Amino acid sequence: MASIPNPLSNENPNKNDTNPNNTITNTIPIFIFTESLHAILSHQTLIDHLQSSLPAASSTLQTPIRQSYSVSQSSSLLLMPSWSSSPSLPYVGVKLVTYFPQNSTLNLPGVHASYVLFSSVTGQTLASMDGTVLTLYRTSCVSGLASKILARNDSETLVMIGAGAMAPHLIKAHLSARPSLRRVIIWNRTIEKARKLAAEMSENAGFDGVCFESNECLEEIVGLGDIVSCATNSETPVVKGERLKAGAHLDLVGSFKHSMMECDDEAIRRGRVFVDNEAALVEAGELVGAFERRVIEKGDIGGNLVELIKGEKVGRRSSEEITVFKSVGSAIVDILAAQLVYETYIGKQ
Secondary structure (H helix, E strand, O other), X not given: OOOOOOOOOOOOOOOOOEOOOOOEOOOOOEEEOHHHHHHHOOHHHHHHHHHHHHHHHHHHOEOOOOEEEEOOOOOEEEEEEEEOXXXXXXXXXXXXXXXXXXXXXXXXXXXXXXXXXXXXXXXXXXXXXXXXXXXXXXXXXXXXXXXXXXXXXXXXXXXXXXXXXXXXXXXXXXXXXXXXXXXXEEEXXXXXXXXXXXXXXXXXXXXXXXXXXXXXXXXXXXXXXXXXXXXXXXXXXXXXXXXXXXXXXXXXXXXXXXXXXXEOHHHHHHOEEEEOOOOHHHHOHHHHHHXXXXXXXXXXXXXXXXXXXXXXXXXXXXXXXOEEEEOOOOXXXXXXXXXXXXXXXXXXX
16 A cells, blocks of 8 residues: 555655744655556546656756666666756656566566656655656657648547557557547557457457557558557567558657668658657667768757747648657656656645
8 A cells, every 4th residue: 555645744756844943854755656647647647747847847947868877788777857846847857777678578568667767856755656657658648649630630540659658558549649549450570469459459458439459560650641650679660651642641659769660761851850859869769870871960950849838839730740749758758657647646645
């Protein structure tokens, strides 16, 4: 059972806890179980929270470059800290992530994470939660928010490339952001995984009127997608740009190293490229490679997510334009997702 906050405190995460002598009281850290996290978060509420809070938070949060350490030839440890002293976001947050892609052979997720939230006023530990699930929600909702801004309003078909842990979250986020979607086609290198996910989504996703199916011919279905979302660990392009239909929106989630690449240069050349944050320009294999090969210049990037939300950069300019959104993740969206979870949890106590 999760620990309950100190009864002497105000139980308000945005205010200092004080006693009658005007001294700060001790706060008992809480552990938010994964079941509670699922109960608190929905893709729609997190998309809305990111859209409303990202612009202000991006100017007040300190977010050092993500630290990555090689644990072995294929596995990594990542540290993602951020902090703010703003009264509306008085937190320090750290996500600890392990990346073990070989876990697929063990029928285990390749990514595991924990998230710890501290007070930026006192440094006290406030809460710990499942960083793996938090990452699935925040990553998919960043893509959903980008889809809300960049995809066509009349988008009907979503092509989901990959059937791992991220895929159902991405599907739900895109469906939440674009209610016009009526068909979801899932592809995976192992077709049985795609079939299984399609069946699970049909039964449990909760989106009336949406058809979920699988298909083993990737080249055939890419051209059907009004939105094409990729969540793979591929080091060779799975999306060929020549196959994208006019007006498509391409969402690239999987790569975060130079060796990883989910689309080819033609997709980057044909599309107008946007990023979640500037780190994508130096981390994402699709973009780093395109810059090196002079497919595009850094100045050709259409803007980042905050600029799109604020209207400082123009998103889709026509119904025929192909848009590309590349995300690599950031500690900013981690702490905002953790804020929503923590404050909602405390509010229910």
